[in-house]
Amino acid sequence: MHLAREVLKLRSVVPRPIVRVQNLRNFNTTSQIHAGSKFDTEQIRSRERRGPFTWKAGVLFLVTGSFLAWYFKSEKERMKRKRRGESNKAIGKPRVGGPFKLIDHNGKNVTDEDFLGRHMLVYFGFSHCPDICPDELDKMALMIDTINKKTQKMTPIFITCDPARDNPKQLKNYLKEFHEGIIGLTGDWENIRSVCKAYRVYFSTPPDAKPGDDYLVDHSIFFYLMGIS
Template sequence: MASACNCLAGVARSARASPALRVPFRTSARRTFVSSHSSSPAVSLRIAGRNDTACASKSRKLGLQEGRRARSLHEQIKSFSSSTPRQKLKTIEQVRARNKGGPFNVTAAILFVATAGALWAYFTYEKERMARKRIADQTKGMGKPKVGGPFDLIDQDGNRFTSDDMLGKYSLVYFGFTHCPDICPDELDKMALMYDKVVEKCGDVLLPIMVTCDPARDNPKVLKEYLQEFHPKFIGLTGDYEAIKQTCKAYRVYFSTPPSVKPGQDYLVDHSIYFYLMDPEGDFVEAIGRNFTADQAAKVISDHIKDWEGPLKKKDRWA
């Protein structure tokens, strides 16, 4: 019994001698008993001494093994963070070095913001593009066109001009008259700005057309002199009264002249005030009203032109 107590005491001393030992260990349940039949007490004492020595040796081995294991675990934990502790950072260089090595730093923040901005711009552009496509699809004629259609008129040079001459390019069509005191000049000035901005962005793919609502006074010569004041690329169209009436009806344009006008008497023509954007296939795309500025209207037209996936024919006549 004394031998077992000595063995336990030796294990305890070994555990205290090893500071790295932090885990409990199981003591050996093996005990040594002195036989009652031993021939002599000296033999019993020698056996007990040997048992004490074996227990002490075994406890030292266990202590060394557990110590090495604890030191290895401590080194592994330490290796997870090799950066300088925050309380030891004293210079800006140390702070920058720490931030540079971490996953969340200035570079990562800039990349995150740039990626988010690019995604936002992309989805905003796609949303606007789909809205334009929806407008174009809704207004595109099925069978008989909702807005626009065939016509046969005369341009400012006295040449025949039909709706087929508009094919292959976008067309911006305006209805007015040369004797208009204020509205038509303002809108034609805007039309000139719109045309120049679109050509600058998209090239020569737009026909600026003015159709007169007053064929009685607006012959080709009058139209040519009048439109030269606004832009040399403007195309003026006129014809007889019935041809103009049918063209206005096809484009859903309202116009009205006084019922009783004497020869030589001045008068005004009431008419719709819109720019009609037509695509290269002759289909109506969008109506641009007076609420649009020249920049806004040019952007709308340019966006529709950029969305166009078919060919844009540049006829020699209008190049």
């Protein structure tokens, strides 16, 4: 009897439920792994069927492309209108000329305001010019006589590029050989440089030139027809 009781005690402490729990856990974990693998495989297959280009990406691409096309077209039209406006502003308005303060061939101080309301034919040169300036002044004299006979009076103006040697007396004696109506203008080197810049005339007279120096002057050769201001 005593031995039977001991056997019953030993059998009661055998940990059989632990083995069952362990088996259950192993079974559940394996099931989850298989279920997860199956789910991942389905996702991959679904993505492969759809491809990398979805309908959302397509809509975004079309919207972005349409906006960029509209933007560039609008900018192109705006630049065309801007260039057209700038071109219209420039029509009939000279880009040369400006205010000046000089001395005429009679020794009188004159400014650009003294010629307001007149058409002017302006030429830049110098009295010691060997050939070009005389030829151009002959043309100026012919133009003035022709124009003044047919239309309103035009004022011919000769502005020297050699202020060191072309004083008022020198200009007066020089210009009367071509036409009595030509007005000669001179001044100091800075004033001549300023008016040449306003008319976009190049000249090479050195700023420290003296009246007795011997040198030639290089300059632009243009006639400027200036309208009534």
